Amino acid sequence: MSKPKRAPGGFPVVGVVGGGQLARMMQGPAVELGLQLSVLAESDMAAAALVVPSSPVGEHTDLGTVRAFAEHCDVVTFDHEHVPPEVLEALEADGIAIHPTRAALRFAQDKLAMRERLTALGIACPRWARATTAAEVTAFGDEVGWPIIAKTPRGGYDGKGVAVASSADDVADWLTRVGEPGPLADGLLLEEKVDFVRELAVLIARSPSGQAAAWPVVETVQTDGICTEVLAPAPTLEPDLASVATEAGLRIAGELGVTGVLAVEMFELPRGVDGRAAYVVNELAMRPHNSGHWTMDGAVTGQFEQHLRAVLDLPLGDPRARAPWTVMANVLGGDRPEHEELYSAYRHIMARDPGAKVHVYGKGVRPGRKIGHVNVSSGDLLDARERAGHAADYLRGVITE
Numbered sequence: 001m002s003k004p005k006r007a008p009g010g011f012p013v014v015g016v017v018g019g020g021q022l023a024r025m026m027q028g029p030a031v032e033l034g035l036q037l038s039v040l041a042e043s044d045m046a047a048a049a050l051v052v053p054s055s056p057v058g059e060h061t062d063l064g065t066v067r068a069f070a071e072h073c074d075v076v077t078f079d080h081e082h083v084p085p086e087v088l089e090a091l092e093a094d095g096i097a098i099h100p101t102r103a104a105l106r107f108a109q110d111k112l113a114m115r116e117r118l119t120a121l122g123i124a125c126p127r128w129a130r131a132t133t134a135a136e137v138t139a140f141g142d143e144v145g146w147p148i149i150a151k152t153p154r155g156g157y158d159g160k161g162v163a164v165a166s167s168a169d170d171v172a173d174w175l176t177r178v179g180e181p182g183p184l185a186d187g188l189l190l191e192e193k194v195d196f197v198r199e200l201a202v203l204i205a206r207s208p209s210g211q212a213a214a215w216p217v218v219e220t221v222q223t224d225g226i227c228t229e230v231l232a233p234a235p236t237l238e239p240d241l242a243s244v245a246t247e248a249g250l251r252i253a254g255e256l257g258v259t260g261v262l263a264v265e266m267f268e269l270p271r272g273v274d275g276r277a278a279y280v281v282n283e284l285a286m287r288p289h290n291s292g293h294w295t296m297d298g299a300v301t302g303q304f305e306q307h308l309r310a311v312l313d314l315p316l317g318d319p320r321a322r323a324p325w326t327v328m329a330n331v332l333g334g335d336r337p338e339h340e341e342l343y344s345a346y347r348h349i350m351a352r353d354p355g356a357k358v359h360v361y362g363k364g365v366r367p368g369r370k371i372g373h374v375n376v377s378s379g380d381l382l383d384a385r386e387r388a389g390h391a392a393d394y395l396r397g398v399i400t401e
């Protein structure tokens with residue numbers, strides 16, 4: 001397996017398992033900090049493999065492959081949550097520094113384990129249950145009210161693995177897979193369908209020695225289960241909710257022993273009769289996250305730099321915002337004809353808005369696939385939203401001027 005060239009000066013090699021856009025976006029800060037990245041990529045055309053010289057291609061599920069990769073790294077981290085626990089366990093037994101650790105990562109890999117642990121910690125969650133039979137699904141729906149949300153505990157992303165069920169029949173297919181090896185081995189996760197005001201995310205970075213830093217709480221906008229827009233900070237967020245949500249994020253990071261970036265997705269609830277702000281936690285991600293892409297241009301320390309600092313146990317950077325508002329708009333593939341070059345859109349959007357920061361991932365255009373994002377900072381929220389949205393829409397090809 002090709003080894004990364006070490007720079008003089010004692011700089012470590014950070015290994016990233018998975019060659020998607022998150023690994024790719026670590027490369028900019030790694031270059032600036034003088035760190036060497038090495039990526040275990042899915043193919044030599046993976047988003048990160050295109051920009052990181054040391055990008056061996058291999059299967060993240062194969063112990064021998066991951067072990068050979070980890071051998072030339074000082075620390076190993078991840079672009080996704082899909083490395084099997086038994087592979088992580090073997091690497092830890094080898095003495096390899098993995099961040100986040102297997103023990104922490106479990107709660108981002110398995111939504112049933114996450115619900116059990118957060119509930120035990122007293123963190124507010126939607127009402128939930130594990131179900132292995134149609135009778136259990138029916139009993140839960142009758143108790144909390146239909147429709148309910150059903151989830152595959154493992155392997156979901158971008159809303160895949162999330163279903164709205166109006167009866168047990170709607171999840172009949174999933175129930176047949178319970179007990180088989182795979183994402184449904186331990187059953188389905190059922191949740192009440194939360195009537196939320198909006199979705200929020202708390203982004204935390206924590207280092208192995210326990211230092212933690214929190215970015216401002218953001219609002220995330222999901223379309224068909226995919227994050228399409230992030231508003232930083234969350235507009236009109238009451239200070240009491242901002243502080244309890246941040247506190248919950250820091251507590252989760254500490255209790256679970258998370259190292260690196262942790263994203264806590266939350267639902268903001270309508271204020272109760274007592275007027276108190278409330279939220280429930282949706283799910284956890286333990287890596288840089290879409291809700292933190294705004295930090296690349298909108299915060300003193302961006303999430304990719306902070307993740308590298310955290311996994312290396314370096315002192316963390318300042319997470320504060322640089323501007324009153326930063327809006328991130330995702331660019332999803334699908335509307336632009338495949339033969340058309342994405343690059344051809346640059347001339348127009350750069351000329352129209354020199355302040356818009358465009359990030360493109362080097363990925364082929366497929367419907368619904370995240371291929372880039374645009375950040376715009378401004379003193380005015382509407383201005384930032386309009387400009388980020390315009391540039392993203394133009395890149396997608398849904399508007400032509």
Ligand SMILES: Nc1ncnc2c1ncn2[C@@H]1O[C@H](COP(=O)(O)OP(=O)(O)OP(=O)(O)O)[C@@H](O)[C@H]1O
Nearest residue numbers: 126149156157158159160162191192193194222225
């Ligand atoms: N209990 C719930 N009540 C209401 N809406 C929900 C619930 N759970 C999930 N959703 C909606 O579905 C979206 C996707 O759910 P979730 O975040 O669990 O799935 P995912 O596929 O793991 O997503 P991600 O892309 O963040 O990895 C949420 O952002 C939210 O809009």
Ligand SMILES: [Mg+2]
Nearest residue numbers: 159265282283
């Ligand atoms: Mg989610």
